[in-house]
Amino acid sequence: MTQTRRRWGAAALAVAAATTLAACSIQIQSAPDPSIPDDTMLIAADTGSPMMERNFNPYLANKRVASFYIYEPLVILDNVTGEEFPWLATGYELPDPSTIVFTIRDGVTWQDGEPFTTDDVVFTLNMLKEFPATDTQGVWGYIASVESDDTTVTIHLQNPDVPAAQLIATTLIVPEHIWKDVDDPGSFRNPDPVGTGPYQLGNFAPQQYTMDKYEGYWQADKVAAEHLILPGSNTQLDIATRGYDWAYSYISDVDNVWVGAGNENTYWFPPGGTIALFPNLAKEPFDNLDVRQGLSLALDRGAVGDAAAEGYMDEAGQTNILLPYQQDDLDPSIPNSGLIEQNRDAALEAFGRAGYTLQGDQLIGPDGQQLSLSITTANGYTDWLRGVQEVQRQWSAIGIDVKVSTPQPAAYQLALRNGDYDFAMGGTGGTGSLFRDFNSLLSTDFLKPVGEEASNNFERYDNPDAQALLDQYKVALDDDERREIGYQLQQIVYNDLPVLALYYGGSWGLMSNAKFTNWPSADNPYASPKTYESTPLIVLTSLEAVK
Amino acid sequence: MTSVTAAPRGVDADPEVDEKTEAPPSRSGNPWGYILRKIGLFLLTLWAAVTVNFILPRLMPGTPADAALARLAQNGPVSEATKAAIEAQLGVPTGNLFEQYIQYLGQVVTLNFGVSYTFYPQTVSELVSTALPYTLVLVGLVTIIAFILGTLLGVLAAWKRGTWLDTLPTVGGAFMSAFPYFWTALLLLFFAGYVWRLFPTSGAYGPTATPAFTWDFFVDALYHAILPAVTILITSLGGWILGMRNTMIPTLGDDYVAFAEANGLKPRTVALRYAARNAILPNLTSFGLALGGVVGGSILVEQVFGYPGVGYLLFNAVTNQDYPLMQALFLMITLSVLVANFIVDILYGVLDPRTRR
Numbered sequence: 001m002t003q004t005r006r007r008w009g010a011a012a013l014a015v016a017a018a019t020t021l022a023a024c025s026i027q028i029q030s031a032p033d034p035s036i037p038d039d040t041m042l043i044a045a046d047t048g049s050p051m052m053e054r055n056f057n058p059y060l061a062n063k064r065v066a067s068f069y070i071y072e073p074l075v076i077l078d079n080v081t082g083e084e085f086p087w088l089a090t091g092y093e094l095p096d097p098s099t100i101v102f103t104i105r106d107g108v109t110w111q112d113g114e115p116f117t118t119d120d121v122v123f124t125l126n127m128l129k130e131f132p133a134t135d136t137q138g139v140w141g142y143i144a145s146v147e148s149d150d151t152t153v154t155i156h157l158q159n160p161d162v163p164a165a166q167l168i169a170t171t172l173i174v175p176e177h178i179w180k181d182v183d184d185p186g187s188f189r190n191p192d193p194v195g196t197g198p199y200q201l202g203n204f205a206p207q208q209y210t211m212d213k214y215e216g217y218w219q220a221d222k223v224a225a226e227h228l229i230l231p232g233s234n235t236q237l238d239i240a241t242r243g244y245d246w247a248y249s250y251i252s253d254v255d256n257v258w259v260g261a262g263n264e265n266t267y268w269f270p271p272g273g274t275i276a277l278f279p280n281l282a283k284e285p286f287d288n289l290d291v292r293q294g295l296s297l298a299l300d301r302g303a304v305g306d307a308a309a310e311g312y313m314d315e316a317g318q319t320n321i322l323l324p325y326q327q328d329d330l331d332p333s334i335p336n337s338g339l340i341e342q343n344r345d346a347a348l349e350a351f352g353r354a355g356y357t358l359q360g361d362q363l364i365g366p367d368g369q370q371l372s373l374s375i376t377t378a379n380g381y382t383d384w385l386r387g388v389q390e391v392q393r394q395w396s397a398i399g400i401d402v403k404v405s406t407p408q409p410a411a412y413q414l415a416l417r418n419g420d421y422d423f424a425m426g427g428t429g430g431t432g433s434l435f436r437d438f439n440s441l442l443s444t445d446f447l448k449p450v451g452e453e454a455s456n457n458f459e460r461y462d463n464p465d466a467q468a469l470l471d472q473y474k475v476a477l478d479d480d481e482r483r484e485i486g487y488q489l490q491q492i493v494y495n496d497l498p499v500l501a502l503y504y505g506g507s508w509g510l511m512s513n514a515k516f517t518n519w520p521s522a523d524n525p526y527a528s529p530k531t532y533e534s535t536p537l538i539v540l541t542s543l544e545a546v547k
Numbered sequence: 548m549t550s551v552t553a554a555p556r557g558v559d560a561d562p563e564v565d566e567k568t569e570a571p572p573s574r575s576g577n578p579w580g581y582i583l584r585k586i587g588l589f590l591l592t593l594w595a596a597v598t599v600n601f602i603l604p605r606l607m608p609g610t611p612a613d614a615a616l617a618r619l620a621q622n623g624p625v626s627e628a629t630k631a632a633i634e635a636q637l638g639v640p641t642g643n644l645f646e647q648y649i650q651y652l653g654q655v656v657t658l659n660f661g662v663s664y665t666f667y668p669q670t671v672s673e674l675v676s677t678a679l680p681y682t683l684v685l686v687g688l689v690t691i692i693a694f695i696l697g698t699l700l701g702v703l704a705a706w707k708r709g710t711w712l713d714t715l716p717t718v719g720g721a722f723m724s725a726f727p728y729f730w731t732a733l734l735l736l737f738f739a740g741y742v743w744r745l746f747p748t749s750g751a752y753g754p755t756a757t758p759a760f761t762w763d764f765f766v767d768a769l770y771h772a773i774l775p776a777v778t779i780l781i782t783s784l785g786g787w788i789l790g791m792r793n794t795m796i797p798t799l800g801d802d803y804v805a806f807a808e809a810n811g812l813k814p815r816t817v818a819l820r821y822a823a824r825n826a827i828l829p830n831l832t833s834f835g836l837a838l839g840g841v842v843g844g845s846i847l848v849e850q851v852f853g854y855p856g857v858g859y860l861l862f863n864a865v866t867n868q869d870y871p872l873m874q875a876l877f878l879m880i881t882l883s884v885l886v887a888n889f890i891v892d893i894l895y896g897v898l899d900p901r902t903r904r
Contacts, residue, residue, distance in 0.1 A: 031744075062667055410867075411607070
């Protein structure tokens, strides 16, 4: 799903404080620590825990975020634009849909001076096979075998699957000469990480650590920041007052609290995914397209987005494509870029086709009962809840009885997977891979009956035509052919309403131009502004020092 | 607890028994019978607590893997492989409930609670041993200070009844203890931390410090503990003041106090040696229990100040379905409250012979 809330729970109290602050109209001023030199960047990336564990194993969920600045993938996929950046590989080719050939970059060294070779790539992939706990992306669900020569790594797939190349390419590569001696990479904490990345671990303390530039980095001339400081505690007030250069955080009233704090602060909130209502298609009457159309037409998506994200995010089109940065992928034949306007009369007409009529202020169905449904969202995701409450208001206005259910996140996740809901809030898309965005939403491979855990396709959409398109995409080597299939998949989402898109979930990038410039922005959207995963490597090698 | 606290007041009201507290406690038969009964009850309660501690987390909907997935799903779609990898990493329990229970009892006896789900691959013992000292020092010390200060103020208030020395602590105490913890914490954080920048706003020590037994670290940690400590002090002081004042006032009306005064003893001696000494018993009970609860930390205060104590761990454990960590923490809290209760029970047997029957 999307980057709507990172660590909302821990930040909730800070939000309250920030709101108090806004209400009292006290202008917070940013006061950067004068002891931090101009070539050093203060980043709020590793949020959440005041006691950080020295864990730099890139395959563990609880790794330090800077593991992403130490270990690099073959190719970086930017999830905002959907663009690929060749990284440790200079490129890759698919001679046929079941073979991928990566050409490995020459002149790359590990941070201990050892050369990076194709053996490291082969070793890493084989290690993921031997220790399934490390294979978090599940690449061995696709790979049959791996072979290499001096400059290339060839991967044979189990089945023709062109989009799998992107997934495999984003695997973080570790050095064979160090990891071959690790007994269990699935629990190894890797306290002294050695990668190929632009930064090496400097000083580590449980509340803050530093990173130093690796002078032998293969594009060292592009790395402007000599040092990074990553504090473990980054409350919103910390972020606004301590002069951070880069932070990833939702901040309420960002123009006053962040930009108003000075320090040449700026922000960019591009869409990182679509926040949508997942109908339970295995349940009556939500399996009825007319009912879904009525519900869709009754929504004022702009108002839902405003309620949820304070107006920072736009309403989402019903296409599962992130606009405006993925405009190239959008099917131009879909009217109004897929945006569906609220239309009460059309909604009632659609409900009428399904046998629902407005009697007084209640929408009465063929069984003589009022249309009644509940929306499930996770407790503590306050932005989603505000959005749901707005939906509840709009649907109630057309005569539907709407209840809201807010179980704890784990119970919400379970309800979603088991199909134990009427409508559930959720995120879709935003991986940067058009195939994966649609596959996880529509593929019948994930189809499970209600009561059994589905890993994707939570709405239980069962359409063989959609699956046929996805299968066709897997073997399509031609860009135009793939674009055409993408158009047809968008048509399905637009016409068949397997989910009701509401608004875009944001990527909350906060930056300061005081020390470094050329941040990604609406004018220059070269990469996502997020501080985790591999896209920060693109940003860190694009920045320019002011002094 | 109320029935316990009511007892000593009866003692004070009855000068005859008061006299007897000086006598050897052999009057009501064998004291060992009483202690053995108490030990038996203690063990039964302990077993019940340990079992409830096992069952409760498992009644929560969702598994630890679901909780981990919910966390990951906030950053991007989660594939089937990720779930499998996470389950493999966590070693999520697979046996039936009875097997898990037997395994759990073994862990309780050996104090080995395995690996935390939330902070994988750290072990529960690692986490608890890092967090416990901070909580013990912060919450423990502040509880002791609040008890001593509050009790003394309560004595003063009762002794100077009706004067400003009574009104100020009484009204002030009632007022302050009505503040919610987090509100006081947020106000202090905002003004003392951000507006005036007098104190650090989060953490238990400076960002670059590494915990060590050095003078510098101690000073640093103390500096970071001030705001959370003041928060706890402000909100808990009132209870001690009011409790002490309210038991002290009836005591002051007792004959033996009047007798002491009539004998021309110094007011200070009368107040502290005669009246306060008897009136302190209920407050002492609450103090024992409060000390027992110290290991639970102070969840809200630790959350607001990002203080790496047990309360913070507990919050994370509960929100992430971290059974191993939750079990260890709840067990620790239950045990210390039970032990504190047990000690208070035994003390009462010594202080008030009538409870031994």
